[in-house]
Amino acid sequence: xxxSGSPVNTAKIQCIVVKTYGQWxxxxxRTMLRGVLGKxxxxxxxxxxxxxxxxxxxxxxxxxxxxxxxxxxxxxQNSDIVFAENLSRHFYGIxxxxxxxxxxxxxxxxxxxxxxxGLEGDKILTSxxxxxxxxxxxxxxxxxxxxxxxxxxxxxxxxYGPVPYGLIRGRIFLKxxxxxxxxxxRNSPNGHRFSxx
Amino acid sequence: MAQSQGWVxxxxxxxxxxxxxxxxVAVTFLDRVACVxxxxxxxxQPSLNPGGSQSSDVVLLNHWKVRxxxxxxxxxxxxxxxKNPEQKIIKRVIALEGDIVKTMGHKNRYVKVPRGHIWxxxxxxxxxxxxxxFGPVSLGLLHAHATHILWPPERxxxxxxxxxxxxxxxxxxxDCLQGSP
Numbered sequence: 238x239x240x241s242g243s244p245v246n247t248a249k250i251q252c253i254v255v256k257t258y259g260q261w262x263x264x265x266x267r268t269m270l271r272g273v274l275g276k277x278x279x280x281x282x283x284x285x286x287x288x289x290x291x292x293x294x295x296x297x298x299x300x301x302x303x304x305x306x307x308x309x310x311x312x313x314q315n316s317d318i319v320f321a322e323n324l325s326r327h328f329y330g331i332x333x334x335x336x337x338x339x340x341x342x343x344x345x346x347x348x349x350x351x352x353x354x355g356l357e358g359d360k361i362l363t364s365x366x367x368x369x370x371x372x373x374x375x376x377x378x379x380x381x382x383x384x385x386x387x388x389x390x391x392x393x394x395x396x397y398g399p400v401p402y403g404l405i406r407g408r409i410f411l412k413x414x415x416x417x418x419x420x421x422x423r424n425s426p427n428g429h430r431f432s433x434x
Numbered sequence: 435m436a437q438s439q440g441w442v443x444x445x446x447x448x449x450x451x452x453x454x455x456x457x458x459v460a461v462t463f464l465d466r467v468a469c470v471x472x473x474x475x476x477x478x479q480p481s482l483n484p485g486g487s488q489s490s491d492v493v494l495l496n497h498w499k500v501r502x503x504x505x506x507x508x509x510x511x512x513x514x515x516x517k518n519p520e521q522k523i524i525k526r527v528i529a530l531e532g533d534i535v536k537t538m539g540h541k542n543r544y545v546k547v548p549r550g551h552i553w554x555x556x557x558x559x560x561x562x563x564x565x566x567x568f569g570p571v572s573l574g575l576l577h578a579h580a581t582h583i584l585w586p587p588e589r590x591x592x593x594x595x596x597x598x599x600x601x602x603x604x605x606x607x608x609d610c611l612q613g614s615p
Binding site (some may be wrong): 285286288289290292293296328339340341342343344345346377378379380401402403406 | 461515549574576
């Protein structure tokens with residue numbers, strides 16, 4: 238809107254424009270913007286709060302996981318849903334025969350799910366048990382020896398060596414899905430792997 | 435009487451509400467974003483603890499920077515000790531996966547760092563329990579990146595990611611990929 242005219246008129250018109258704009262902004266702020274901004278901040282606040290509670294629960298108590306892969310058959314099949322607890326890891330209560338979930342030694346962003354065969358200091362049979370020449374090795378300090386239950390189809394410590402205890406994330410103790418297999422997990426079908434004499 | 439009881443109940447409710455908000459947020463922040471730690475030992479002299487046991491440095495540990503396990507050669511990092519999971523050690527990253535390192539005191543003269551592992555060493559060679567003793571460490575054990583020294587105030591500084599030239603890898607992964615002889 239352009240008015241050609243005297244400076245006084247122009248100044249008056251500018252005043253009116255500014256005042257109208259100011260009133261428009263104030264009413265917008267009072268009704269819409271404050272409500273929307275307030276709601277957004279509240280939503281962000283709740284997200285952060287529940288995210289932190291979820292982190293604490295997963296890190297210090299336990300969580301639900303889905304396992305994929307054939308390396309723990311028949312104990313855990315592909316796409317089974319299990320419940321893992323993290324208290325044993327923090328209190329150093331992982332024992333031989335426990336099924337643990339750990340970070341993969343060669344890829345820290347993926348997890349592996351195996352059974353603990355030996356703790357530090359144990360003697361592990363590294364050759365095939367049916368072979369003639371048996372070779373043993375000792376699990377070093379601060380490490381564990383992990384093997385899958387499906388020995389024919391499992392990449393585990395027999396391939397990448399003993400795994401540091403610090404990589405263990407939690408202990409799996411309960412299978413939730415499928416429902417016909419609900420319950421605590423069985424002992425290892427490979428009992429002979431536990432001999433440490 | 436009823437009014438004072440009402441006040442106590444209101445206070446209790448507010449306390450519980452604050453507690454269940456503040457504690458998880460604080461714990462998550464210290465686990466995921468940053469925390470502070472005191473450095474013990476002489477394995478990183480002269481960068482850390484040059485005064486020995488008289489004054490221990492306090493460093494800022496940044497978890498956020500290593501959330502995707504991305505580290506560079508020369509970074510000072512803290513990790514879970516592979517020999518003792520209850521302890522955290524603080525060392526400098528010397529080599530990344532694929533690099534070939536010339537070791538000092540390891541049973542093999544040259545070691546190629548496997549996939550998903552790093553080679554760490556303390557700055558005070560000979561007084562350091564590091565990869566020369568226990569070999570390459572898995573990246574999953576990485577805890578945080580030490581970025582600044584916070585205490586004592588006269589040692590307030592940023593920790594530079596500088597790799598000592600005599601410890602640079604014999605052949606790095608980039609050299610291998612470019613096919614240099």
